[in-house]
Amino acid sequence: MEQKTKVxxxxxxxxxxxxxxxxxxxxxxxxxxxxxxxxxxxxSNPYATSKLLKFEGKKHGSYQQQSTDANGKVxxxxxxxxxxxxxxxxxxxxxxxxxxxxxxxxxxxxFEKLDDHKSKLTTHTIYESGVLRDQQLKMPFAQGLSMAHxxxxxxxxxxK
Amino acid sequence: MELKTKVxxxxxxxxxxxxxxxxxxxxxxxxxxxxxEIIVxxxxxxxxxxKILKFGGKKHGSYHMQSTDxxGKVVSNVHGVIHxxxxxxxxxxxxxxxxxxxxxxxxxxxFEALTDNTSKLNLHVIYExxxxxxxxxxxxxASGYTMGMAHxxxxxxxxxxK
Amino acid sequence: xxxxxxxFQAIADPTRxxxxxxxxxxAMTAGAIASNFDTARPTVSxxxxxxxxxxxxxxxQNGREIYYHLNAKNMKEVANFIEPFxxxxxxxxxxxxxxxxxxxxxx
Numbered sequence: 001m002e003q004k005t006k007v008x009x010x011x012x013x014x015x016x017x018x019x020x021x022x023x024x025x026x027x028x029x030x031x032x033x034x035x036x037x038x039x040x041x042x043x044s045n046p047y048a049t050s051k052l053l054k055f056e057g058k059k060h061g062s063y064q065q066q067s068t069d070a071n072g073k074v075x076x077x078x079x080x081x082x083x084x085x086x087x088x089x090x091x092x093x094x095x096x097x098x099x100x101x102x103x104x105x106x107x108x109x110x111f112e113k114l115d116d117h118k119s120k121l122t123t124h125t126i127y128e129s130g131v132l133r134d135q136q137l138k139m140p141f142a143q144g145l146s147m148a149h150x151x152x153x154x155x156x157x158x159x160k
Numbered sequence: 161m162e163l164k165t166k167v168x169x170x171x172x173x174x175x176x177x178x179x180x181x182x183x184x185x186x187x188x189x190x191x192x193x194x195x196x197e198i199i200v201x202x203x204x205x206x207x208x209x210x211k212i213l214k215f216g217g218k219k220h221g222s223y224h225m226q227s228t229d230x231x232g233k234v235v236s237n238v239h240g241v242i243h244x245x246x247x248x249x250x251x252x253x254x255x256x257x258x259x260x261x262x263x264x265x266x267x268x269x270x271f272e273a274l275t276d277n278t279s280k281l282n283l284h285v286i287y288e289x290x291x292x293x294x295x296x297x298x299x300x301x302a303s304g305y306t307m308g309m310a311h312x313x314x315x316x317x318x319x320x321x322k
Numbered sequence: 323x324x325x326x327x328x329x330f331q332a333i334a335d336p337t338r339x340x341x342x343x344x345x346x347x348x349a350m351t352a353g354a355i356a357s358n359f360d361t362a363r364p365t366v367s368x369x370x371x372x373x374x375x376x377x378x379x380x381x382x383q384n385g386r387e388i389y390y391h392l393n394a395k396n397m398k399e400v401a402n403f404i405e406p407f408x409x410x411x412x413x414x415x416x417x418x419x420x421x422x423x424x425x426x427x428x429x
Contacts (some may be wrong), residue, residue, distance in 0.1 A: 005412035007404050014174060014286070018408075020415045028422045038425065042418040060222035060241055081220050081241035083254040083264055092264050094243040094254060104243055104252050106266040106286065121415075126174070126266065126286055138343070140406040 009137060014130040016137070018123040026119035030088045030111050043067070048075050059084050063093075080104075088113075095125075102136050103128035165308035169297060174290040176297070178283040180311050186279035188318045190248045190271050199225070202314040208235055219245045223253075240264075248273075262296055263288035332376045337361060338369050342378060342392060349382065349391035 009016040022029050032038050034057040043050035048067040055063045059082060067076040080094040091109040096102075108124040127133040169176040182189050192198050196212040204210035205227050214224040224239040237258040244252035251269040270282040287293040332338055341355055356366040370390060373379040380393045 003408070003412070005408055005415055007408040007411065009404060012172075015289075018411055020411070022415070022419050022422075024419060024422050028425065029418075031425075032418050032422050038421060042414065042421045045413070045417070060239075062220035062241075079220075081222070081243050081254070083241050083256065092254070094241065094252070094266070096243065104266065104268070106254065106264065106288075108264070108288065124288070126288065128266075128268065128284070128286065129175075137404055137407050140410045 009133065012130055014128070014133050015124060015126040016133060018125070019120065021114065021118060021120045023117065024119055025117055026088050026111050026113040029119045029121060033091060033109065033111075034085065039065075054079075056082070057085065058082065061085075100139075103132050163308055165311050167297075167307065169293065172290060174288070174293050175284060175286040176293060178285070178307060179280065180308070181274065181278060181280045182311070182315055182318075183277065184279055184315065184318050184322070185277055186248050186271050186273035188321060189279045189281060191321075192314050192318050193251065193269065193271075198314075198317060201317050202310055205236065214239075216242065217245065218242065221245070236260075240267075262292050332372055332378060335369070337366075338373055341366075341369055341373060345379065345390050346392050349389040351387045351389055355390065 005018065005020045007016060007018050024032075032042060036052045036055040036057070039055070040050050040052055043065070044067075048069050050065060050067045053064040053066055055061075055065075057063075062079065062081045064079040065077065066074055069075050077098045078095060079098070080096055083092040083094070085091050089111055091107075091111075093107050093109075095105045095107050105128075106126040108126075110122040110124070112120040112122070114120055125133075127136065165178060165180040167176060167178050184192075192202065194217040196215045199215075200210040200212060203225070208227040208229050210225055210227045212223065212225050214222060216222050219242060221242045222240065223242070224237070226234055226238075227236045229235050238255065239258065240254040240256055242251065242253045244250055249271055251267075251271075253267050253269075254264055255267050256264045265288070266286045268284040268286075270284075272280045272282065274280055285293075287296065337359065340358070344350060344355060344358060352363075352367060352370055355370065356363045359366055370379065374381060374390070377393055379390045382389045382391060
């Protein structure tokens with residue numbers, strides 16, 4: 001089966017590309033990135049609720065987002081500024097995760113209409129360095145790892 | 161003679177660093193980058209007049225600078241957003257020249273006090289691609305020499321404020 | 323007689339992934355690696371053997387000690403590091419699609 005979301009990260013570079021085709025008209029795909037309520041919906045998952053503390057979805061606006069777990073603990077917070085927003089075409093923004101030593105990223109989101117019901121999103125993320133990019137790439141990997149460790153710990157403590 | 165402003169661009173990368181030491185306290189070096197009246201004096205393209213239409217010198221602020229020629233014709237529009245703003249230490253911002261085919265760049269300015277009267281600027285510029293960076297490097301305005309002239313101008317302007 | 327093992331299978335195991343992360347920053351001896359786990363030493367040795375067989379780990383003799391390091395040449399195959407990152411975005415985008423398909427513009 002071909003994978004819907006593709007990540008390209010060339011060796012030794014400091015950027016990466018995420019591409020994905022959607023069964024959505026480009027207008028809706030774009031709206032999903034500029035309507036705060038919608039963003040909160042799709043950025044949330046069973047483990048964390050996403051909230052936009054600030055969202056000025058316009059050229060030179062800024063945003064601040066936060067995710068909390070079931071106990072209300074903040075598990076993720078990030079902020080940045082919109083360099084440019086061109087409806088149904090392009091979003092250029094900065095992104096920085098708080099409390100993570102990953103620096104600032106420049107993100108360029110390109111929205112493309114494929115037909116009346118299909119669209120494509122290409123996200124080009126540029127890091128301060130290749131080392132930081134690789135670190136970011138490994139993060140979900142490391143998180144999965146620590147989750148696995150926690151589960152293991154749980155199981156082991158029950159055996160005690 | 162060694163150039164005071166050094167440009168370091170590694171082969172095959174999409175970023176570059178510009179470093180320069182100034183005979184200025186770090187506060188004045190920083191001010192030269194955030195005071196609109198001073199910026200227009202040293203950042204203007206030769207033979208043009210620069211005007212700052214918008215300048216939000218704060219975190220999550222934005223800026224817009226316009227240059228006009230002697231006839232009043234607009235020759236360039238530069239704009240961007242300020243991601244981070246720490247007085248006398250750091251500025252992170254985006255930068256784009258409208259209608260120029262070089263995309264957007266991320267600029268990280270580090271200001272460092274060397275002594276009470278000298279300071280160092282470390283500017284890290286990251287482009288959308290290595291090809292764009294190389295193209296910019298070939299433009300006359302990007303050489304260490306031209307950039308050095310702007311920095312010389314800045315040093316002169318700031319000397320008066322010492 | 324080395325059995326060439328499948329890289330995917332090798333990194334499917336959480337302990338082996340943890341070992342790869344450990345040696346990614348610096349070469350380590352089997353003892354130093356094992357000290358990071360509660361698992362029995364022979365179990366760690368077995369993991370090291372598997373990772374070495376599929377050439378994700380390399381060995382270098384230094385005096386009496388053998389150091390394990392991440393095999394840079396095979397970093398491409400370790401592009402599988404990217405898989406959890408890709409999966410994260412895939413899940414997010416699936417959700418986006420789901421949310422937007424239900425979306426009715428308020429007019």
